[in-house]
Every structure is written in structure tokens, then in C-alpha cells.
Amino acid sequence: xxxxxxxxxxxxxxxxxxxxxxxxxxxxxxxxxxxxxxxxxxxxxxxxxxxxxxxxxxxxxxxxxxxxxxxxxxxxxxxxxxxxxxxxxxxxxxxxxxxxxxxxxxxxxxxxxxxxxxxxxxxxxxxxxxxxxxxxxxxxxxxxxxxxxxxxxxxxxxxxxxxxxxxxxxxxxxxxxxxxxxxxxxxxxxxxxxxxxxxxxxxxxxxxxxxxxxxxxxxxxxxxxxxxxxxxxxxxxxxxxxxxxxxxxxxxxxxxxxxxxxxxxxxxxxxxxxxxxxxxxxxxxxxxxxxxxxxxxxxxxxxxxxxxxxxxxxxxxxxxxxxxxxxxxxxxxxxxxxxxxxxxxxxxxxxxxxxxxxxxxxxxxxxxxxxxxxxxxxxxxxxxxxxxxxxxxxxxxxxxxxxxxxxxxxxxxxxxxxxxxxxxxxxxxxxxxxxxxxxxxxxxxxxxxxxxxxxxxxxxxxxxxxxxxxxxxxxxxxxxxxxxxxxxxxxxxxxxxxxxxxxxxxxxxxx
Numbered sequence: 001x002x003x004x005x006x007x008x009x010x011x012x013x014x015x016x017x018x019x020x021x022x023x024x025x026x027x028x029x030x031x032x033x034x035x036x037x038x039x040x041x042x043x044x045x046x047x048x049x050x051x052x053x054x055x056x057x058x059x060x061x062x063x064x065x066x067x068x069x070x071x072x073x074x075x076x077x078x079x080x081x082x083x084x085x086x087x088x089x090x091x092x093x094x095x096x097x098x099x100x101x102x103x104x105x106x107x108x109x110x111x112x113x114x115x116x117x118x119x120x121x122x123x124x125x126x127x128x129x130x131x132x133x134x135x136x137x138x139x140x141x142x143x144x145x146x147x148x149x150x151x152x153x154x155x156x157x158x159x160x161x162x163x164x165x166x167x168x169x170x171x172x173x174x175x176x177x178x179x180x181x182x183x184x185x186x187x188x189x190x191x192x193x194x195x196x197x198x199x200x201x202x203x204x205x206x207x208x209x210x211x212x213x214x215x216x217x218x219x220x221x222x223x224x225x226x227x228x229x230x231x232x233x234x235x236x237x238x239x240x241x242x243x244x245x246x247x248x249x250x251x252x253x254x255x256x257x258x259x260x261x262x263x264x265x266x267x268x269x270x271x272x273x274x275x276x277x278x279x280x281x282x283x284x285x286x287x288x289x290x291x292x293x294x295x296x297x298x299x300x301x302x303x304x305x306x307x308x309x310x311x312x313x314x315x316x317x318x319x320x321x322x323x324x325x326x327x328x329x330x331x332x333x334x335x336x337x338x339x340x341x342x343x344x345x346x347x348x349x350x351x352x353x354x355x356x357x358x359x360x361x362x363x364x365x366x367x368x369x370x371x372x373x374x375x376x377x378x379x380x381x382x383x384x385x386x387x388x389x390x391x392x393x394x395x396x397x398x399x400x401x402x403x404x405x406x407x408x409x410x411x412x413x414x415x416x417x418x419x420x421x422x423x424x425x426x427x428x429x430x431x432x433x434x435x436x437x438x439x440x441x442x443x444x445x446x447x448x449x450x451x452x453x454x455x456x457x458x459x460x461x462x463x464x465x466x467x468x469x470x471x472x473x474x475x476x477x478x479x480x481x482x483x484x485x486x487x488x489x490x491x492x493x494x495x496x497x498x499x500x501x502x503x504x505x506x507x508x509x510x511x
Contacts, residue, residue: 014305018183022301023311025186026069026294029342030056030312031319031327032335033137033291034072035209041081043089043286045210048072049320050217051285056313058276059290064268065253066305067260069295069312070276072288074137076245078377080286083237091234094222097281098231098238103246103274112250112266121362122386124351125369126251127292129382132374134293135343138336141204160203161333168192168337183301185338192334204332213324216317217283242274245289247383249273252290259299293342300345361393399425402450404433413442413476419449424456431460441473444500448479452487461488462495476500 030052038048051072059070076099084092106112142161143150153161171188196203206212224230253264273289280287298308319327355363365386372382402420409415422430434443452458465475478500480488488497 018302019307022303023308026312027315060309062272065264095234096287099242100277102242107270112270125366129370129373131347164333207328249290395425402426423453427460
């Protein structure tokens with residue numbers, strides 16, 4: 001019997017050193033982001049770190065895509081800021097748990113596959129918008145807060161911060177030319193940290209954001225009334241969070257699929273994300289989803305298995321329990337430089353080269369999705385708008401392509417050979433092809449190069465047949481595909497059609 005368990009330690013298939021180093025690098029880059037978003041939402045900094053650990057460890061074991069990294073992502077917590085501010089953090093935990101349950105149901109009913117229907121221009125826009133968000137978020141680290149007022153750095157603090165950031169970027173760019181044995185981003189963080197520590201350089205550090213020391217997360221049932229009223233409050237937030245989290249997670253899964261030329265399981269990932277958020281809700285975590293930037297750090301560092309994500313999650317736990325004092329001294333410039341490089345690599349530069357070669361509608365969709373992502377920070381809305389516009393454009397293009405070739409059969413019947421799908425968008429053009437008053441008594445509509453797609457098509461056929469019948473003329477449909485025959489057969493009682501049996505095409509059973 002072949003073992004079905006996931007191989008985590010086989011030396012023939014993985015590079016254990018790369019996995020461990022990639023995981024450590026991921027944990028380093030995840031800490032400031034988790035802290036920043038927790039503080040932004042008015043939560044305890046540890047709430048962000050707990051989310052990073054819990055999301056990371058659960059999805060590492062249960063997820064549908066080795067190499068992906070999940071944590072306390074800003075895309076999901078932004079949705080819950082209004083809930084936390086108006087009803088308190090306990091309602092936030094309850095909403096996170098409910099969002100997790102929704103995501104589990106999506107995976108259980110195998111609905112995760114529908115994310116694969118997202119068009120490529122939408123993917124371009126999503127990734128480009130996300131890259132801009134990641135880059136712009138790093139610029140905020142060049143600000144200081146004094147008496148509650150946020151201002152840009154000036155003078156020596158600005159030059160030191162900029163210089164250390166530039167040094168980090170140069171190391172990330174240049175070190176791979178010397179060696180690929182160690183992730184360049186980890187080397188950059190260590191070198192910048194050593195430089196600041198040994199030369200006693202005064203610059204912004206992780207400790208300036210918040211303390212990262214604490215205890216192991218403990219089980220905690222959200223302290224909210226278990227009532228219908230509570231459900232009414234948290235359900236809208238939970239459903240939006242679930243949607244945003246799944247869209248970002250499954251798009252990240254698709255992205256890693258393309259990079260690694262392999263295929264992950266979207267439904268399994270949905271269940272894993274939901275389980276992780278459910279755990280978050282009961283262990284005082286702020287919830288989250290897959291993190292594109294950290295996943296790219298992980299993949300670019302050579303990670304291909306679940307080990308790196310496990311190491312990354314355990315690294316965050318180690319920081320919480322033991323290593324907080326050390327991590328707090330890491331210069332923010334080092335983490336900013338790494339994340340800037342992640343933003344640059346996330347941006348789909350090839351999209352710019354395709355601007356003059358792609359259809360204008362696809363270019364518009366890509367730009368619009370990126371703009372909505374950047375301006376509103378609403379990934380779900382951006383993707384939804386992009387998919388809707390792409391679908392409408394597709395429908396319009398196919399609606400214009402329907403056409404009819406007309407001929408007269410030996411028996412005097414007029415034949416209409418239809419080309420292009422008959423669906424809601426093409427019904428009007430389809431009706432215009434027929435010369436009702438001038439046609440002979442027998443009309444044959446040939447569907448060999450067409451398909452009857454939906455209810456609108458059936459309704460149109462019914463109207464057309466009825467108009468011919470009012471003129472005492474007979475309509476025969478021929479060369480329908482089996483699926484079209486079944487569709488019309490199911491509509492019996494609503495529409496009655498004369499379908500010609502064709503022995504070569506075999507669309508109708510004999511009987």
C-alpha cells in the first residue's frame with residue numbers, strides 16, 4: 001500500500017536547509033505586518049501575533065497548497081475594524097469564528113473551484129494593486145508620531161532609515177549572485193541588524209511599534225450573548241471577511257500553482273483557512289488568510305513543502321514566548337527593504353508590455369481592479385467588479401458573433417445554419433436573422449455550429465416557433481447536440497419543438 005500522507009522530511013524531494021531558512025525569513029517579515037494591522041484595528045499587538053501563529057500552523061498542516069503562508073492579513077482585519085470599534089473585541093472574535101465556519105462550508109461543498117473562473121486580467125490587476133499596497137505600506141515606516149501627530153521623518157533619522165533600507169535592497173538584489181545557499185532576504189535582515197547593533201546606530205526598530213513578548217494563546221470563548229441579535233450584528237462582517245479571505249487565499253494558491261508548475265486543492269485550502277479562523281476566534285487571534293507577500297518570500301527562498309510554513313509559525317511562537325527582546329531590536333529599515341523587494345517582484349511588469357497588445361477591454365479590467373484594490377483596499381470588491389465586467393464583455397462579444405447562413409433544400413424548405421451560441425446576449429440578433437413573412441411553409445434551423453445555452457434561448461425559440469405557427473408554417477430543429485436536446489426536453493410543457501433525428505449525428509434516441 002502506498003502512503004498517502006504528505007512527505008515532510010524526505011531528503012530526496014526537499015532541501016531541508018532551504019525550508020528552514022525560508023520559514024525563518026517568513027516569520028521575520030510577518031511580525032511587523034501583524035503588529036501593524038493589529039494596532040490599526042485597535043487591538044493588542046499580541047492579537048496580531050497570535051493570528052500569525054495560529055493561521056500559519058493550522059494551514060501548514062491542513063492547507064491545500066504546500067509553500068503557501070497564512071497569517072494575520074490586513075485584507076481581512078480591515079473588514080472588522082468597524083465591528084471592533086462599535087461593539088468591542090469580543091464581537092470581533094465571534095465574527096472571526098463565524099467567518100471560519102462559512103469558509104469551511106465553502107470548502108466542504110466544493111465551491112472553492114469557482115475561483116479558477118477569475119480571468120487573467122483580473123489576476124494581473126489584483127497582483128498589481130496588491131504590490132502597490134505593499135509598497136505604499138512600507139512608506140508609512142518613514143513617519144514618526146509625536147504627541148499623537150504623525151509626521152514624515154527629516155534630517156538624520158530620514159537619511160539613516162533610507163540608507164539602511166537601500167542597503168537591505170542591494171543585499172537582496174546582489175547576494176544571490178554570490179550564493180543561493182541562504183535566502184537573500186534573511187541575509188539582508190541579519191546584516192542590517194548587525195550593522196545597527198554593533199555601531200549603535202539610532203533608528204526605528206520593531207520595539208517602536210509594539211512589544212512582542214507574551215504567553216501561549218489560551219482557549220477563550222468569545223464573551224458575547226448567544227442570541228439571534230448577536231448573529232445579526234456579526235454575520236455581515238463575518239460573511240465579508242470570509243469572502244475576502246477566500247478570494248485572497250485562493251488567488252494566492254493559483255499564483256503559487258503558476259510559479260511552481262503544480263496544482264493545489266482550492267477546496268482543501270478553503271477548509272484549512274476556515275479551520276484556522278475558527279481556531280483564531282477561540283484563541284484570541286484576529287483571524288486572517290493567505291499572505292501574498294510572505295508566500296512570495298517563502299517561494300523565492302526555495303521553499304516547496306509545508307515545512308517552511310511550520311517553521312515560520314513556530315518562529316513566531318518562539319518570538320512571543322522567548323525571543324521577543326531580540327526581535328524588538330531589528331531595524332524596521334531591514335524589514336521595509338525586504339517588503340519593498342517583495343512588492344517589486346509581486347508587480348506584474350509583463351502587464352505593462354501587453355498594454356498595447358491586449359484587447360482594450362482586458363486592459364481596462366486590469367487597471368480597474370488594481371485601482372479599486374489600491375483605493376478601497378477591498379480585494380473582494382475589486383475581483384468581483386473585474387469578473388462581472390469580463391463576463392459582460394465576453395457576453396457582448398459572443399452576442400455579436402451569432403450569424404445565419406441561408407439556403408433552400410431540394411424539397412423547398414428554407415435552411416438557416418446558425419453559427420455562434422444562442423444565449424441571453426444573442427437572442428435579439430438571432431431573431432433578426434429570420435424572414436418570417438417571406439419564408440416558405442417549412443423552415444429548418446440547423447444548430448450544428450451553435451448551442452442552445454440558457455432559458456433566454458429557449459424563450460426566444462418558443463417565440464420564433466409561435467410566430468411561424470401563426471403564419472401556418474412549420475419549424476424543424478436539426479443537428480442539436482445532446483446537451484441541447486436534454487435542455488429542450490426538460491422544458492417540455494413550456495416549449496414544444498420538432499427535432500429532426502439525424503442518423504449520422506445521433507442526437508436523438510431511436511424509439
